[in-house]
Structure formats: structure tokens, C-alpha cells
Amino acid sequence: xxxxxxxxxQLPPDAVFCHKCGKPQREIGPVExxxxxxxxxxVPPNVTDDAAAGAFPPAAPxxxxxxxxxxxxxxxxxxxxxxxxxxFFFLPYVNWLAAGYFAVFFYRRxxxxxxxxxxxxxxxxxxxxxxxAILAVFFSGFVVLLNSGGMREIxxxxxxxxxDPRIQQVLxxxxxxxxxxxxxxxxxxxxxxxxxxxxxxxxxxxxxSNPPRGGNIA
Numbered sequence: 346x347x348x349x350x351x352x353x354x355q356l357p358p359d360a361v362f363c364h365k366c367g368k369p370q371r372e373i374g375p376v377e378x379x380x381x382x383x384x385x386x387x388v389p390p391n392v393t394d395d396a397a398a399g400a401f402p403p404a405a406p407x408x409x410x411x412x413x414x415x416x417x418x419x420x421x422x423x424x425x426x427x428x429x430x431x432x433f434f435f436l437p438y439v440n441w442l443a444a445g446y447f448a449v450f451f452y453r454r455x456x457x458x459x460x461x462x463x464x465x466x467x468x469x470x471x472x473x474x475x476x477x478a479i480l481a482v483f484f485s486g487f488v489v490l491l492n493s494g495g496m497r498e499i500x501x502x503x504x505x506x507x508x509d510p511r512i513q514q515v516l517x518x519x520x521x522x523x524x525x526x527x528x529x530x531x532x533x534x535x536x537x538x539x540x541x542x543x544x545x546x547x548x549x550x551x552x553x554s555n556p557p558r559g560g561n562i563a
Contacts, residue, residue: 469544
């Protein structure tokens, strides 16, 4: 038989309210709120730990910057080492070779990255370029100073009072532009080549001395 409300209205099956008088037809309990879902992905209870671990991709390896002038750490270290090498100008050749070696040493110590011989050569080249730039600035200033009137008179007076032929050679050299350019070219070749050799030596000796933190730099 169809259900009837107390008001006499015939109710449809499973009616909650009377459509005529609005009287509730059954008790309605409080609706329990659904538990909030966690923002993190939950592992189903029937999935093993090994299967859950395989569901997540491995972390991407740390990206190491290439060894060039776009590498801030390499530029800072090369600049500091080049300043130190320039301070030891009275030890030519040795200071340039040591500059490449210590550039690798300090970069390795600062970043923990493992450097191969190619990376050592590149950071040595960067150090040699910066060392030559410092040397070229001071040498150019020295040439300009000796070509000024007052300093030239002092050197000429020194030449008359001293029989040392090297003073005459220096004065003649600074007055000859091709000779000045030749000296700068020779300094560039020796500075960069010896620094690159020092960088290769440093990579060979200390580039892989400890377990790297960031990986190998090619």
C-alpha cells in the first residue's frame, strides 16, 4: 500500500518530507563531515614499501655549472688567485704555473665538485686571462710613465751615471710600439699556457682527492 501522511496526502516511495504539509516522514541524523584529504599522496595499505618507493621518480642529479666565465664560483676564485699571482710578479713562470694549480685547489675546496683534467685546464685558462689583464694594466701604466717627460729625463740621467746597458734597453723598448706589443704578446702566451698547465696538474693531483658533493665537472 502507498504510504499516507497524517494530513491524508499520498506519499511517493522513500519520501523524506510530505510534499503537501512538509512534515518529516523519518528521523534524519547529523551528516558527518568527510575527513580532509591530505595534500600529500598516501600509499594504499595494500601496497608494499618497495612498490611505493618505485612509484616515486629518483631525485634529479645536481646540475653543475660549466667551467667558463658564466660560473660565478669559478670567476671569483680565478680572480682572487690571479691577484695573488700578480703579487708574486718577482717569480715569473712559477707564479703563473702555481696560479692554475691553486685555482683548481680552491674551487675543489669551495664547491666539492670533482674536476677532470679538461675542467682544470679551463679554470687555469680563466686564471691566466685575468692574471694577464692585471699584468697588462700595470705594464701599460709603466710604459706611459716612462714616456712622460719627467720620468724620461730621470732615466736618461740614470743612463749617463750608470754603465748598465739594461737601462738603455728598457728605455728603447718603451719607445718602440711594436716591441711593447711583442712583450705583451709573449706575456699573454706564457701566462695563459702556464696557468693551463698548472690547472691540469691540479686536476690530476687534487681534482679527485675526496668524494665529490656535486658530481664531476667535465
